[in-house]
Amino acid sequence: MNDSKSPRNFVAGHVRGMPRSGIRDFFDMVSTREGVISLSIGEPDFVTPWHIREAAIYALEHGATSYTSNLGLLRLRKAIAAYVARSHALTYAPESEVLITVGVSEALDLAIRAVVEPGDEVIYHEPCYVSYSPVIGLAFGKGVAVPTRQADDFRLTRADIEPVITAKSKVLLLNFPTNPTGAVLTREDLTGIAALACEHDLLVITDEVYTELTYDAERLSIAALPGMRERTIYLNGLSKAWAMTGFRMGYACAPPALIEAMMKIHQYSMLCAPILSQEASVAALKNGDADVAEMREAYRQRRHYIHAALNDMGLPCHLPGGAFYAFPYIGGTGMNSRDFSMALLEQENVACVPGTAFGSSGEGYLRCSYATGLEEIKRAMERMARFVRSL
Amino acid sequence: MDQLLKLLKENALETPENLATLLSISVDDVKAQIADYEARGIICGYRAVVNEDELDIEKVRAVIEVRITPERGGGYDRIATRISRFASVDSLFLMSGTYDLLVFVSGRSLQVVAAFVNEQLATIEGVLSTTTHFTLKTYKDQGVLMKIEDDHERLQVSP
Ligand SMILES: Cc1ncc(COP(=O)(O)O)c(C=O)c1O
Numbered sequence: 001m002n003d004s005k006s007p008r009n010f011v012a013g014h015v016r017g018m019p020r021s022g023i024r025d026f027f028d029m030v031s032t033r034e035g036v037i038s039l040s041i042g043e044p045d046f047v048t049p050w051h052i053r054e055a056a057i058y059a060l061e062h063g064a065t066s067y068t069s070n071l072g073l074l075r076l077r078k079a080i081a082a083y084v085a086r087s088h089a090l091t092y093a094p095e096s097e098v099l100i101t102v103g104v105s106e107a108l109d110l111a112i113r114a115v116v117e118p119g120d121e122v123i124y125h126e127p128c129y130v131s132y133s134p135v136i137g138l139a140f141g142k143g144v145a146v147p148t149r150q151a152d153d154f155r156l157t158r159a160d161i162e163p164v165i166t167a168k169s170k171v172l173l174l175n176f177p178t179n180p181t182g183a184v185l186t187r188e189d190l191t192g193i194a195a196l197a198c199e200h201d202l203l204v205i206t207d208e209v210y211t212e213l214t215y216d217a218e219r220l221s222i223a224a225l226p227g228m229r230e231r232t233i234y235l236n237g238l239s240k241a242w243a244m245t246g247f248r249m250g251y252a253c254a255p256p257a258l259i260e261a262m263m264k265i266h267q268y269s270m271l272c273a274p275i276l277s278q279e280a281s282v283a284a285l286k287n288g289d290a291d292v293a294e295m296r297e298a299y300r301q302r303r304h305y306i307h308a309a310l311n312d313m314g315l316p317c318h319l320p321g322g323a324f325y326a327f328p329y330i331g332g333t334g335m336n337s338r339d340f341s342m343a344l345l346e347q348e349n350v351a352c353v354p355g356t357a358f359g360s361s362g363e364g365y366l367r368c369s370y371a372t373g374l375e376e377i378k379r380a381m382e383r384m385a386r387f388v389r390s391l
Numbered sequence: 392m393d394q395l396l397k398l399l400k401e402n403a404l405e406t407p408e409n410l411a412t413l414l415s416i417s418v419d420d421v422k423a424q425i426a427d428y429e430a431r432g433i434i435c436g437y438r439a440v441v442n443e444d445e446l447d448i449e450k451v452r453a454v455i456e457v458r459i460t461p462e463r464g465g466g467y468d469r470i471a472t473r474i475s476r477f478a479s480v481d482s483l484f485l486m487s488g489t490y491d492l493l494v495f496v497s498g499r500s501l502q503v504v505a506a507f508v509n510e511q512l513a514t515i516e517g518v519l520s521t522t523t524h525f526t527l528k529t530y531k532d533q534g535v536l537m538k539i540e541d542d543h544e545r546l547q548v549s550p
Contacts, residue, residue, distance in 0.1 A: 027548035040548040047543075130550045179550075297394065301413035308412045351548060378409075 018137065021130055022357030029342070030351045037380045039368040040351040042179065044243035044324075046298075048280070049291040052242065055283030056276045064275050070267040071259075072100025072251070073278045079285040080251050084236070087211070088221040090229065092253040099259050099266060100273045100281075104209045104237040104250035106266070109135050111205045111233045111252060114261040115171060116141035123164055124173040125156045127180050127327070127358035127365070129207070132173060142168070147361035150329055153318045154183035158192035165200050172202045174222060177210040180358045180367040181327045182320020184217045194225040204232045209250070210323040212241030212292050215300050217321050223253075233258055240323075241292045242284045247277040299324050302370040302377055309381035310368070313388045324371040327355065331364030333391050341366060347390070348383035395424055396433070403437040442537045444529055452481075452497045452526040453504050455512065456490040458519040467491055470517045479507050490522070501525070 008016070030036055047053075071077060077094035085091050092098055101107040108131065116122060118140035124132050126145040136143040144164050148154040161172065172193070176185045185193075197204050206222050223232040237250030252262055266272075303320060310317040310328045317328035330340045337354035344350050353369075355362030370377060394414055398405055407425070411418040428434040443450055459470050467485055471492055475483045482495040494512070498504040504525070513521050529537050 021550070023548060023550045027546070030547045036547060038547045041545055042549045043545060045545070297397075301394070301398070304415045305409070305412050353548065374413075 014137065014140075018134055023130055023353060026341070026351075026353055026357065029345065033345070033349065036345070036349050036351050037372075037376055037383070038351040039370070039372060039377070039380055040353045041369050041371060042325075043245040044240060044295065044371050045373055046243040046295050048242065048244050048247070049284075049288060051287060052244070052280050052284045052291075056247075056280040059276055059279035064279055066275060068100075068272045068275050068278060070263055070272055071098065072273055073275070073282070076100060076278045076282050076285075077251075079282050080253070083285050084234070084253055087219065088224045090221060090224045090234070090253070092234075093256075096256040097253055097259055099252045099262055100278060101237075101250045101252060101266065102270055102273050103239060103248045104207060104235050105131060106270060106273075107235045107237070107250045107252040107262075108132075108205070108207060109138075110262040110265050111235065111254075111258075112136055112141065112171070112173075113139045113265055114258065115203055117170075119168060120170040121166060121168040122171040122173055123161060123169060123202075125160070125175070125178070126360070127154070127178075127355060127362035129175055129179045130357060132175075133359070136173075141171075144169070145359055145361070147359075148181065148183065150316070150318060150327075150365075153321070154178060154181035154327070155185055155189055156183075156193065157189050158196045161193065161196060165196075165202075169200060169202060171205055172197055173205045173207070175207040175209075177214055177320075177322025179210065179323055180325045180353070180355070180362070182318075182323045182325050184214055184321030185220075187218060187220055190220060190222050190225060194222055194228050197231060198227050202231070204228065205235065206232060207235045209235070209237050209240050211236065213296055213299060213324060214322040215296075215303065215320075230255055233262075238281050238284055241295070242281075242288055243291075243295060244277075244280065244284065247274075247280055249273065249277045249281045298374075299370060302372075302374055305374065306368060306370045306377055306381065309377075309385070313381070313385040315366075315388065324369055326368045326370060327365050328368065329364055330366050333388065335391075337363055337365060344384065344387050348387045350380045350383050350387070352384075395421065396428065399425075399434070399437075440533060440535050442529070442532075444537065449499050450497055451499070451501050451504050452495070452529075453508075454524045454526065455494040455496060455508060456522040456524075457492040457494055457512065458490050458521075459492060460517045460519060461491075462517065470515060473515065474512065477507070477511060479504070 077098040080098050081092050081094040112135050116139040121142045121144050122136045123144045125148050133143045146160050146164055148156055204222055211219055223229055223234045233252055233254040235252050238244040306326045307317055307319050315328035315330055317326050320326055337356045341352050341354045353367040355365030398410060407418050407421045410421045461467050479496045479498050480494055481497055484493045486493050496504055508521055508523050
């Protein structure tokens with residue numbers, strides 16, 4: 001039946017066909033309850049360091065209320081180029097190779113839209129961040145998910161990717177450290193993947209928003225490997241490590257032709273990123289290193305705690321090498337991810353996101369965020385252990 | 392600062408077992424390190440941070456700037472040490488600038504603090520002058536904010 005009065009009929013078919021986010025479903029469940037301890041939050045529990053907030057207030061007081069250039073404030077692009085240079089020994093020209101965006105979210109959307117033509121295949125690893133598949137779909141690309149496994153600490157290797165490469169493969173989308181698994185790659189893994197990208201002429205989009213939250217491993221970007229700079233779009237932002245999610249600050253670094261292409265879309269869709277957030281980010285990149293180090297240390301300690309607690313209660317969990325998520329296996333209880341997390345919520349009022357929210361290969365797992373105060377984590381672990389014993 | 396000290400400064404009640412897990416070292420190492428810090432006087436004690444404004448007790452706090460005459464041989468140390476021994480002195484620092492000692496004192500009432508300044512502090516030989524400032528309200532003490540602003544709540548679930 002074609003009911004011409006239904007507003008739903010105006011919605012484009014490919015948008016109507018998009019599945020609802022598993023995170024949103026879970027959110028609706030959790031928000032009806034009181035007294036929940038939530039380990040399902042994908043953002044820092046820290047408030048943005050005061051000196052960064054103060055820089056935004058200062059800018060506001062001094063009338064920073066205008067647009068900026070499409071690429072973003074040159075001062076900030078310089079600070080970003082300097083930051084990327086000291087983090088990865090990678091140099092990008094602030095004038096033509098850095099684009100400031102509204103979070104990594106926008107940068108990712110721009111990167112995909114700038115390079116994907118209908119039918120192009122974008123390979124990404126799973127479990128992964130919730131927006132990858134939809135963003136690829138909205139650009140009429142075809143997402144090709146490569147599952148990663150707990151036995152490998154959810155690392156990705158050349159051998160995992162090779163079998164899915166076809167003549168339509170165009171982009172390889174990487175996210176290490178990974179949301180939701182906390183996986184990090186070794187230099188060998190990255191070298192193998194880089195060689196594969198060169199052999200098959202793939203463009204690599206690397207989402208390194210958690211790179212500052214790498215705990216033990218060498219902090220290496222694939223863009224810094226020989227031959228990769230020219231075929232990589234490097235994405236990063238201030239949301240996680242600087243605790244600035246609400247400022248919505250991200251950026252892309254890439255050769256001029258790619259930045260120019262992304263900028264074309266950005267200038268018509270977004271115009272520019274908010275100036276106050278850009279001003280705050282200048283302060284963050286210039287004077288925020290100590291804050292980042294302090295928060296990283298807190299996450300590192302909680303990581304040890306949650307890793308030990310989960311394994312002690314009989315939920316096998318690898319030690320996450322980065323980000324702020326533990327990803328224990330709950331399949332041994334005989335329950336699937338969704339049932340486990342619903343029952344845990346019902347019985348003990350602890351919220352953890354079912355692994356399936358991050359792709360079908362997340363079945364059997366749970367994402368436990370440790371971006372939550374230590375005391376809360378302790379209480380959550382006690383309740384969760386009691387829940388597991390009750391099964 | 393050492394991470395163990397940092398954790399203890401945040402929460403001195405944390406158990407050695409939890410400290411060991413957090414730092415990924417053994418419980419015995421934690422205990423040995425704490426004992427060593429105590430023996431060396433690096434950890435001088437454990438106490439609660441109390442917001443006394445919230446208690447129904449009479450307590451007045453003041454900061455006193457003191458000018459003194461330094462002595463041959465001892466400089467400011469002898470007089471400073473002498474002042475620091477009074478129970479009503481909470482903290483005492485030697486300062487650069489227009490005065491020499493900054494003394495933090497507390498007492499049951501304004502009269503008690505005033506009496507301490509007039510009768511005990513000002514009369515010490517070598518004390519040239521005192522300027523007393525009474526504390527009206529505590530906003531932050533020893534790195535701890537006394538009033539947590541109504542915190543913005545994060546979404547309970549986010550990607
Ligand atoms: C892997 C990953 N990429 C991108 C984002 C989006 O971050 P931003 O706040 O910069 O848009 C997130 C946020 O959770 C993430 O986990």
